[in-house]
Amino acid sequence: MTIEFGIASLTEHVRTTADGRTVTAPERVQQLIDLGVRADQLGLDNFALGEHHSPDFAVSSPAVVLAAIGARTEHITLGTAVTVLSALDPVRVFEDFATLDQTSSGRAEVTVGRGAFIEPFTIFGIPVEEYDAVFDEKLALLLRLRNNETLSWRGRFRSPLVDAEIGPRPAQAVLPIWVGVGGSPESAARAGRLGLPMIFGSLGLPMAQVKTLADIYREAGEHAGHGDRLRLGFGAHFFAGATAAESRAVFPFYRDFLGPKRPGRGGMVVTRAHFDAGFAPQSTRYIGTTTEIIDKLGALHELIRFDRFQALLDWGGLPPNLVDDALSRLATEVAPALRNRS
């Protein structure tokens, strides 16, 4: 089995970029569509979009944008990073992605997560104090919807279903549902117990910590008898430059990618020192030359044997030609060098 290579965008909307450009909301959405089309042309395996309920991001309804990309592509799978299942109705999520699966001739995937921001909880009236219970219930319902054409169901966070036929059915026999995990051991264990594929999004954690989470996932999955169904994905910040100097020069764009998008808003403070620390061999951030990245990502694969790598290379404010360069290097240099590792 070869390793899959793809990209994900959280759809950050940096309105004024570090090099002084202005990016409007329609331009940002068009960038995302073009990115998906280009990733398909370059032969990458999958493309995923974030879902955010805040003006700091461009996309709140990824299935709609993915359908537009699906209409202009042939092979790439279309997924999310992540669908904030806690905030949504699993029935409507299933309808949206089964419909996407129909329009894209079987290329839809859903990656569900609990969500890292407060906005979706407040906007959709979800009790944050029930954070775990809400997600458990909604994921269980989504899995039942996937596996049953007709179902009856009763729970705490949604009205009951009685002999309901939820449609359409996806074009694929089974709609792929991944669990997106941000670093919580409990979430990794849950994904393993359920026998679901898991993608782990790292913000540059040390490799040893990533290994711990991978082990928790696989042990929980094997203990539950799902050993042969487990698949591990790994997502990370990525930029492949023409030279070491070019890759070091993206600092201001990386800072604005993670920082507050508007004055007074939340975000991470990324200092130059923090940025520089990410070049350490043990960090799971992949900014550098192609050679540096192949070495570092190869070492991670040696350690955790991931089945899928998802590069976060679209940072909102990064100049489009640099995004495209990084994308090309991922598809034509990094992926070919690592794809057949076992």
Added chain:
Amino acid sequence: MTIEFGIASLTEHVRTTADGRTVTAPERVQQLIDLGVRADQLGLDNFALGEHHSPDFAVSSPAVVLAAIGARTEHITLGTAVTVLSALDPVRVFEDFATLDQTSSGRAEVTVGRGAFIEPFTIFGIPVEEYDAVFDEKLALLLRLRNNETLSWRGRFRSPLVDAEIGPRPAQAVLPIWVGVGGSPESAARAGRLGLPMIFGSLGLPMAQVKTLADIYREAGEHAGHGDRLRLGFGAHFFAGATAAESRAVFPFYRDFLGPKRPGRGGMVVTRAHFDAGFAPQSTRYIGTTTEIIDKLGALHELIRFDRFQALLDWGGLPPNLVDDALSRLATEVAPALRNRS
């Protein structure tokens, strides 16, 4: 102002057609996408898809299918017939269609209705006994979402919003919101009072009855001071044949279009006598030769001065070549003959 001509499909899925063909769910969705693309190529003004939560129809999430069509078209507007607003969350409806508006560079529309079927109420846990109150509240919220980038709101059928920023904002300055009405005078008066464009979907009602509804709409609108904002759309069953005989021969397909899609399911019983009655000059059904249709639709326009005509010519089981013939005649013969009537 010219009259707009478009088409709508309710997305009926007739699995075994009157001429013995089998239509799978993926084929049906592909037909709908092709239909939208073809309507754009032929220069029609708008395309609308129904939303249904039942396996008798192909589409439950029209924004997703419309995004796929939008990616392959340039000019046609992309709307619904109708969005079952009563069953959905207005916040999510706004997010979906604002996103569609972004991906399609400003071609999204929403036509909201109360829904004609029970399934969405049971599936989404909406109290049917509050049919009117639910719709009123949700429509008011949707309009507030359209008109305000930030809002606080409190109602009975959804959790409150506090200084919520719902996004993305649409690409158009104002997302068009139409009200779809099936024949209820109260609904027509509500649309007029709100100063919203209204589309009236007729199942072949007598012209006099259509006139009454148009008058109610316009009087309510003018009384509320919205005289210059009113726009009246009219949707009807349509088939334009090469000859009178060809147009009379579509009876079995029309019967299956309106009839139960599966044994034991709901639907209308269409007898040959009912079908034949629709050819009467006073009926608002448009099956016939191009000449017959131009005369009959011209007479309706004389009576109610509609601003938009929406042809329901995609009946699920009707052979695709006949659908395409009817579509071509609508775009190249009927629309040019009537478009500039005043």
